[in-house]
Structures are given as C-alpha cells and as structure tokens.
Amino acid sequence: MNNVPISPTAIFGQNVRIGFNVIIGDHVKIGDNVLIDHNTIIRPNVIIGDNSEIRPFCFIAEAAEIGNNVKIFQYSNISKGAIIHDKVYIGAKVLFTNTRKISHERDFDPQLAAPVVEQGVRIGSGAILLPNIHIAKNALIGAGAVVVRDVCENDIIMGIPGKRVGEVPLNERI
Secondary structure (H helix, E strand, O other), X not given: OOOOOEOOOOEEOOOOEXXXXXXXXXXXXXXXXXXXXXXXXXXXXXXXXXXXXXXXOOEEOXXXXXXXXXXXXXXXXXXXXXXXXXXXXXXXXXXXXXXXXXXXXXXXXXXXXXXXXXXXXXXXXXXXXXXXXXXOOOOEEOOOOEEOOOEOOOEEEEOOOOEEEEEOXXXXXX
C-alpha cells in the first residue's frame, strides 16, 4: 500500500461516507450508501457491499468480502480472506482469526483459513471466531463466545468454548 490514506485505485459507489483518519488500501471496492467511520483501516482487495456500515476503529484485512446490509461495530477485526454474507450484524470488539498454525520465526507456512459467515447471522460483542469456522444462516453467537467449530443454521451458540444452547425463534430469522 502506498503512503496515501485513500488509495487512488479504490472504487467507490454512490453516497459513500468516510470518517476522519481512515486508511483504504489498493483495489478496494465499496458499494453504494456505505459508512466507513473514523480511524478504520481497510487493507487491499477488500469488497464491501451496498448499505453496509463499518463503525470506528475497525480493521478489515486483505481480501475480506463483506456483503450488503452488514453492520460491523467498533474495534472489530475481520481477518484476511474472511467472507461475510448479506444482512450480518457484528457487535463491538468481535475478532475473526485465520491462522491455523502460527509460523512466527519458524520455517513453515502459517496455514491461513478465514471464517465464513452466512446471511442473517448475528454475532454478539466480544465474540471470537477461530480459523476455518463456517457459521450457517441465521445463527446467533452470544457475546463473548469463542466459536471453535462450525455452527449449524438457526443455532444459538454461547460460552467458552461455544456450545449450542438453543435455536433462533422463527420470528427472528431472515
């Protein structure tokens, strides 16, 4: 990434609102009616869909894909290569991880595998998603949960480690 806070290769839709101290990397694509709030960093090759909100102090790593009507609240960290489908809510301080094998100062690849979050998922504040996790449609992840395995459609997950505690009611599903 160059030294310009907003890369000249970034592509913006209509009515994009950008706060102060935002950094947007090369080849980022941002849809219509998007809010990128103060002190947010968006690394290269990220895609953000229409009508989405990225709140203050978020970090969106390289090649993450964020769908339409997604809300990501303050201090959340979306890992490299993460895929977030439409109509997803991500509370404050949510952490996506993608390193299956930490290679720091060792002679092997880190084995990256980012989480995938399907349509209509809600993730409570402070939740942590471990690498290579798939969260199916309409699931609900409780605040502070640590998601260590895939989550089935409509499941409610809470705790450390995250465990199924129920099913999302019909009137709360998309």
